[in-house]
Amino acid sequence: MLRSRNAGAAVQPTAPVPAQTVRFSTPVVETPGIFVLARWIARLVGLLVRLPVRFPVAVGTAAVSVAVWHAFGWVALAVVWTVADVGLLVWWRRWPSSFRRLVALRALAAWRWVWVYRRHWQPVLVVAGLAESYQERQYLPRIRRVTCSAWSDRVRVRLVAGTAPADVEQRVTELAHGFGAPSCRVTVNGPRDVVLEFPRFDTLAEPIGALPVPRHVDLAALPAGKREDGAPWRLRLHGTHVLTVGVTGAGKGSVIWSAVRAMLPAIEDGTAQVWAVDPKRMELSYGRSLFAEYADTGEAAVGLLEAAVSMMQDRAARYAGKQRVHTPTEADPFVAVVVDEVAFVTAYHPDRDIRRRAENALATLTSQGRSVGVSVLAALQDPRKEVLNLRNLFPDKIALRLDEASQVDMVLGDGARERGANAHLIDPDLPGVAFVRLEGSPAPVRVRAAFVSDADIDAMAGGCGRGGGAV
Numbered sequence: 001m002l003r004s005r006n007a008g009a010a011v012q013p014t015a016p017v018p019a020q021t022v023r024f025s026t027p028v029v030e031t032p033g034i035f036v037l038a039r040w041i042a043r044l045v046g047l048l049v050r051l052p053v054r055f056p057v058a059v060g061t062a063a064v065s066v067a068v069w070h071a072f073g074w075v076a077l078a079v080v081w082t083v084a085d086v087g088l089l090v091w092w093r094r095w096p097s098s099f100r101r102l103v104a105l106r107a108l109a110a111w112r113w114v115w116v117y118r119r120h121w122q123p124v125l126v127v128a129g130l131a132e133s134y135q136e137r138q139y140l141p142r143i144r145r146v147t148c149s150a151w152s153d154r155v156r157v158r159l160v161a162g163t164a165p166a167d168v169e170q171r172v173t174e175l176a177h178g179f180g181a182p183s184c185r186v187t188v189n190g191p192r193d194v195v196l197e198f199p200r201f202d203t204l205a206e207p208i209g210a211l212p213v214p215r216h217v218d219l220a221a222l223p224a225g226k227r228e229d230g231a232p233w234r235l236r237l238h239g240t241h242v243l244t245v246g247v248t249g250a251g252k253g254s255v256i257w258s259a260v261r262a263m264l265p266a267i268e269d270g271t272a273q274v275w276a277v278d279p280k281r282m283e284l285s286y287g288r289s290l291f292a293e294y295a296d297t298g299e300a301a302v303g304l305l306e307a308a309v310s311m312m313q314d315r316a317a318r319y320a321g322k323q324r325v326h327t328p329t330e331a332d333p334f335v336a337v338v339v340d341e342v343a344f345v346t347a348y349h350p351d352r353d354i355r356r357r358a359e360n361a362l363a364t365l366t367s368q369g370r371s372v373g374v375s376v377l378a379a380l381q382d383p384r385k386e387v388l389n390l391r392n393l394f395p396d397k398i399a400l401r402l403d404e405a406s407q408v409d410m411v412l413g414d415g416a417r418e419r420g421a422n423a424h425l426i427d428p429d430l431p432g433v434a435f436v437r438l439e440g441s442p443a444p445v446r447v448r449a450a451f452v453s454d455a456d457i458d459a460m461a462g463g464c465g466r467g468g469g470a471v
């Protein structure tokens, strides 16, 4: 075989390869000082033109103050300011919500724009790796607007052309720390248009007591707790199946009990039933009288699940060709099959036959039960496939505190962690806090389930809620 004489010789990295013996480089031309000065002046004029548009109230106030002072002197200015302050004070006391919306939150937004976001924008984004370079120039996403709600700042951002919202979603932790916020969530409005939401404080830090029992039960929107933005968190049960995942002590019981509590009037009037599987015998046994069916051993649990399958198939046979949607009635009530620690019957039970039968029954219920009014609400500690390979049959999932970062996407679906659903970082002192995905939005929402105490369950089981009043 012929070998080149140079084979194996070290190649000098600086030596030009034959095709590049002539190298072109851009000449450096010194910019005349007049151009630099003209550019600064142009930028200053641009800023002065934009200021009244961006901060009309602040600029208007300053302009009026200067005009009054110039025309009538400082005494007149002091009088005008005193009258304005008294007016604001009266507005605040008499109409606090409109004052808050139109004055306080707007002033706060302007302040946070200038002091927090404008000031730290470039260093934080560069260090977080969100600055792009092209032809030796640096390009940053641009702040379009900052607005404040009672609990968070929403920074609307125009992305650099050629970048994607996913680039920002992957840096939410850096952004949150960079701007001193507990978390950051990304919402995509449209092309190159995203909103970064930074909470200013944790609205879910205080536990929420059991919610009042609703007068009219909406099985598609059961009040179960509070969302981070202060709105009620409503859990859909009819027409879906819900999987609640969290480590021990994360608060799975509070989700289950809040749902049962919200169904109480329907349970009492016979239009809803709860069939409970309680392998730990600790969580659900307390309110046993509320359940139409109850099982606390492996054999009994499988029997209950298979009975639910038969009932569901009987309904499906009766509905076939006549009715496509289930409406709860006393004859055909909505059935919520509540399974606490579902892995006990699908993975941990020593009898293989029990595990197989339980898994088959759950697969049948979750794949066919929705349209005939049978829903499964299951709780689970470990979301891995080996433990519950049916997890994708649950359309709705709730991620309470999890063990590992990798479990977040297992529960809430791909991309949930990048969008800020840091369920593995939930404080152990905040049981009941969870991330959920609401219908029609890929952005995960942070919620806290209401805590239903033993006394509340006692009262519920004792029938105090009859008639739909608060228990």
Ligand SMILES: Nc1ncnc2c1ncn2[C@@H]1O[C@H](COP(=O)(O)OP(=O)(O)OP(=O)(O)O)[C@@H](O)[C@H]1O
Pocket (backbone or CB within 6 Å): 207, 208, 246, 247, 248, 249, 250, 251, 252, 253, 254, 283, 381, 431, 432, 433, 448, 449, 450, 451
């Ligand atoms: N929503 C909540 N708000 C406030 N405290 C809560 C809430 N949920 C649970 N807790 C507290 O945390 C404790 C553990 O909750 P819970 O038993 O529901 O956890 P779990 O996830 O079901 O745990 P395990 O899997 O071990 O049963 C409760 O005894 C209660 O003190």
